[in-house]
Structure formats: C-alpha cells, structure tokens
C-alpha cells in the first residue's frame with residue numbers, strides 16, 4: 001500500500017455506525033467497510049440486516065447490535081454487553097429523526113424524541129465508547145450534523161436545536177480528548193435525497209426553492225457523504241479535530 005493509501009485505509013479498525021439501515025448511514029457503513037473497516041451496525045428492529053448482508057457479501061466482518069436510540073436505559077445495557085466483546089475504533093453517530101411542525105403547534109413528545117435520538121444518544125454513546133478509545137489512546141468520533149447546525153430552518157425547531165447542540169458537543173469533546181488521541185468531528189450534509197427530506201421533495205414549490213439555492217444544481221445523494229466519513233475515520237485526519245465538514249454542493253457559500 002502506498003503512503004497515501006495508508007492514510008485513508010481503515011484496515012484493522014472497527015467502526016460502529018448508527019442509522020445504517022438506510023439513507024446516509026447505510027452509505028457511510030458501506031463506505032467504511034470498503035475502506036477496510038469491520039463494521040458494527042447499531043439499529044432497531046432488525047432494520048440494519050440488509051446493510052449487514054451487503055457488507056458480509058463484500059467479505060468484511062460485520063456485527064449487528066439491536067438497540068432503539070429512543071430508549072436510553074436499554075441502550076446502556078446493550079452497550080455494556082457489547083463493549084465486553086468489541087473494541088470500537090470509530091463511532092459514527094448518524095441516526096436521526098426530524099419532526100416538522102410550526103413551533104407553537106409542535107408536540108412536546110416530538111421535541112423529546114428528537115432531542116433523545118439526535119443529541120442524548122450520541123452523547124451517551126460517545127461517553128461509553130470513548131472510554132475504551134481513551135484507554136487505548138486512539139479513536140475517532142464522527143457526528144452527523146446538518147446545515148441546520150448553522151441556520152434556523154423552517155418548522156423544525158427541535159431538529160435545529162438538536163443539530164446546533166451536536167456541533168457544540170463535537171467541539172467540547174474534541175477539546176477534552178485531543179490530548180488523549182481521540183478526534184471528534186462532525187459532517188454537516190446539505191440537502192440529501194433520503195427519507196429525511198421526502199416531505200420537502202414531494203412539495204414542488206419547496207423542492208424548487210431548495211434546488212435553486214444549491215450551486216451544484218442537484219440534491220445530494222447518500223454516497224456524496226462517504227468521502228468525508230472515510231477521511232474523518234482514517235489516519236488522514238489525525239490532526240483534524242473539533243471540525244464540522246460541510247458537504248452541501250455549495251449551499252453555505254451562496
């Protein structure tokens with residue numbers, strides 16, 4: 001392997017990815033596996049089985065951990081059992097939910113769910129998984145943020161608050177753990193065609209409004225996020241920490 005290829009190789013590393021059953025998380029899991037990592041897919045109700053089959057068919061090791069990120073007590077038990085058998089080198093907090101409603105109409109239960117899945121689950125997974133990383137003096141955490149980590153969005157206040165907070169958490173943990181060999185970064189995807197944005201894409205006026213602002217002239221696709229994820233998981237990014245890498249077809253530069 002050339003020196004440059006080594007920088008981007010994940011051979012010998014184990015990556016735990018949440019939300020890998022579909023959308024961006026699935027693309028990231030397949031991409032990390034293709035770069036050489038063994039994968040642990042953490043998801044609920046068997047939703048990651050098809051992704052696991054694809055990774056196994058490609059000849060990479062893969063493990064499936066069943067957990068609902070909305071149930072933090074259950075998650076704790078699952079991680080305790082799992083941590084005994086596997087050292088995680090890379091944690092990708094990708095699972096996320098969005099609930100659309102005007103702020104005054106939004107249900108408190110929706111606020112709680114969004115905060116639990118988008119912020120508390122990544123916070124707790126980071127705490128539990130980083131313990132081993134810090135002991136070994138090496139690890140990478142990648143949080144999936146959003147353009148709504150920087151902007152207000154429309155009728156998605158809980159999501160915007162959670163995504164602003166995940167960038168703050170990324171910076172705080174990066175500072176705390178940089179001296180101990182663990183890098184914590186985020187990726188802020190632009191508008192990507194997944195179930196998360198189905199409601200926007202099915203509204204012709206909103207779809208056109210969004211598309212008109214993307215300099216690249218198209219919606220993003222899940223594979224567009226893979227290069228950033230491999231970079232932030234690999235030795236190539238060992239001197240990068242606390243950063244949020246925007247992958248948005250130019251939206252933020254407009």
Ligand SMILES: NC(=O)c1ccc[n+]([C@@H]2O[C@H](COP(=O)([O-])OP(=O)(O)OC[C@H]3O[C@@H](n4cnc5c(N)ncnc54)[C@H](OP(=O)(O)O)[C@@H]3O)[C@@H](O)[C@H]2O)c1
Pocket residue numbers: 018019020021022023024025042043044047067068069070071093094095096097117144145146147188189190191192193194195196197
């Ligand atoms: N699409 C975009 O334009 C966009 C832009 C910026 C950021 N993002 C972020 O990117 C991440 C992935 O989103 P996506 O677009 O790929 O959306 P998606 O296709 O809707 O996928 C969401 C993923 O999150 C998982 N998830 C949700 N609630 C869960 C829970 N309680 N327990 C376990 N897993 C749960 C889902 O698992 P199930 O299949 O079991 O439901 C699914 O794998 C999210 O953090 C999202 O906020 C997306």
